[in-house]
Amino acid sequence: MKSHQTWPCISSSSRFTSLPLPNLTASELSAAYSSRSVRLCSRPPPSKPPPSTAEETDFSSLPYDVLTRIAASFDQPNLQAASLVCRSWCEALRPLREAMVMLMWGKRFKHGKRGVCRNTEKALDMFTKAAARGSALAMVDAGLIYWERGEKIKALDFYLMAAHLGNPSAQCNLGISYLQVEPPNTEQALKWLYKASKGGNVRAQYQLALCLHRDGGSRSNIREAVGALSLFISSTTNFNYKK
Known part of the structure; x- marks a missing residue:
């Protein structure tokens, strides 16, 4: 059985040949290289392309307080979606994501759901902490509890804060x-x-x-x-x- 020969064969001559170089002296080669380097470096830099529409409307540059006011009434799915837009939005909406967790626990304490005993005090504590982080939804729930207790001034204060957030x-x-x-x-x-x-x-x-x-x-x-x-x-x- 004839063995397959790998290429290139060691005994054979190289199949690649070098390009012919001009017969120049060392000083002439150095001068040619220097002139070529100057020509390469002297090329004008490429012109910067005009900014695209996406760059002109960079929503990631929105101030944190403006963004949190816009998202104050977002529910959980919308808040999570907004947090995935960019790193800046994710960081800006962190307090609202924390507030959403507190709001969830507040509702559990208020209604006694998912194995949690009903406790209005703990519910109000969760709602007020979530409201302090900017959640308009928590402000409404805190206002409801205060209104049911007869503390109407405090209820109006929470309603008013959330109402101004739209x-x-x-x-x-x-x-x-x-x-x-x-x-x-x-x-x-x-x-x-x-x-x-x-x-x-x-x-x-x-x-x-x-x-x-x-x-x-x-x-x-x-x-x-x-x-x-x-x-x-x-x-x-x-x-x-x-x-």
């Missing part, structure tokens, strides 16, 4: 609370119920329609009441249709 539930609760305090503050109630209605809160839309219809004097406006009630009917119809 949370529709807080705006709705704040508007209804202004109607129930002594004396009622109808102007503020209508203001916040209107904001919550524009944010899509169905309860606020219905309550706003009732307020505008029942409120006497110069502030009575049936047309605005009908508009608010139309928003409510449209929202409930769309909800039932989706179901």
